[in-house]
Amino acid sequence: MENKSRISEFLLHGYPDTEELRIVHVIVFLIIYLVALIENLIIITVIVYSHQLHSPMYFFLVNLSLQDLGSISVTVPKSMLNSLMNTEAISYSGCLCQVFFLIFFVMSHFFLLGVMAYDRYVAICKPLHYEMIMNKKACIQMATSIWISALFYSMLHMGNLVTLEFCSRIINQLYCEIPQLLKISCSKFYVAVERALIFGSSLGFLYYIIIAFSYIQIFRTVLRIPSTHGKQKAFSTCLPHLIVICLFMINGSFAYLQPTSSSPSISNTFVSFFYCMMPPVMNPLIYSMRNKEFKMAFWKLILHFFPHTLQRYSQLCIF
Numbered sequence: 001m002e003n004k005s006r007i008s009e010f011l012l013h014g015y016p017d018t019e020e021l022r023i024v025h026v027i028v029f030l031i032i033y034l035v036a037l038i039e040n041l042i043i044i045t046v047i048v049y050s051h052q053l054h055s056p057m058y059f060f061l062v063n064l065s066l067q068d069l070g071s072i073s074v075t076v077p078k079s080m081l082n083s084l085m086n087t088e089a090i091s092y093s094g095c096l097c098q099v100f101f102l103i104f105f106v107m108s109h110f111f112l113l114g115v116m117a118y119d120r121y122v123a124i125c126k127p128l129h130y131e132m133i134m135n136k137k138a139c140i141q142m143a144t145s146i147w148i149s150a151l152f153y154s155m156l157h158m159g160n161l162v163t164l165e166f167c168s169r170i171i172n173q174l175y176c177e178i179p180q181l182l183k184i185s186c187s188k189f190y191v192a193v194e195r196a197l198i199f200g201s202s203l204g205f206l207y208y209i210i211i212a213f214s215y216i217q218i219f220r221t222v223l224r225i226p227s228t229h230g231k232q233k234a235f236s237t238c239l240p241h242l243i244v245i246c247l248f249m250i251n252g253s254f255a256y257l258q259p260t261s262s263s264p265s266i267s268n269t270f271v272s273f274f275y276c277m278m279p280p281v282m283n284p285l286i287y288s289m290r291n292k293e294f295k296m297a298f299w300k301l302i303l304h305f306f307p308h309t310l311q312r313y314s315q316l317c318i319f
Helices: 020-047 056-085 091-126 127-133 136-161 177-185 190-223 228-257 266-288 292-305 307-318
Strands: 008-013 089-092
Touching: 008 091, 020 056, 020 266, 056 089, 056 091, 056 127, 056 136, 056 266, 089 091, 089 177, 091 127, 091 136, 091 177, 091 190, 091 228, 127 266, 228 266, 266 292
Parallel strands: none
Antiparallel strands: 008 089
16 A cells, blocks of 8 residues: 555556547647737736726726736646657656645635726726725735635645545546545545635635626626616626626536546546646636727737737728
8 A cells, every 4th residue: 555655756647549649638638828918918918008998897807817827837748748758657746746736826816806896897887996995005915815815725735635645646647636635535634625625615615696796786787777878888897707606606616516437537626627727718708709999909019019010900901
């Protein structure tokens, strides 16, 4: 029987068996990673350099993009590297670091979605008090609280994980995650990890209830707006955020509430990586695709940095 003092590395099962499939795996993951990287860097750059976007909603959107970049960078590069090197190994410390940072970025993402819902609630339900409530100091305090809370929660799990002993090195997943580590644990201390998960799940459920209540109040207020234009503007700022929350909740439920299998499963692997990879790709599209203010700021920034290129392009289009 192996325990944690003798285990120096884990084996991540679930990688493609043939060289052709491994190449496809690397190419697909590389494209998704680069798309997420470019999208989120564009959002951060445009908001930072555009003074008209220096508002609470866009300040929190920058934090969301940072969290998306962090969460996808925790798992995807290591997965691509293992496929290129035709190995399944990950060190013990590397595995724990993956768990720590994945929990950190996912939980900060989760907390931020609630703060963004509160921002929309104040903007629509209490517009006269918006600037007073969502002032610069309050926004910075909220963002700081989000990152610190996520850090403490990930440290709580890490403190429990380092006490575990493991009976096996085989993890039936492409990255390290708590359910799979609990499955191969033969330590009595795994109860502490389960209690931390139950505690976090309970808080998460209450958090979702608060978010749902906020949106009930938001939609009640929006439906009372007399003008059609006012309703459309309110819905255009709220619906993208609501879609992001639903995607996060559905993906998280599939990833963590499904039973862990005793052998590598294509469906389990797909769901888990979909949970890690799709939000960083979809969030920028959802928030910026129909946001006229952001698109205008984006093109102004392009004009500022590449004026001659756009002039030549417009001349080519004319001729």
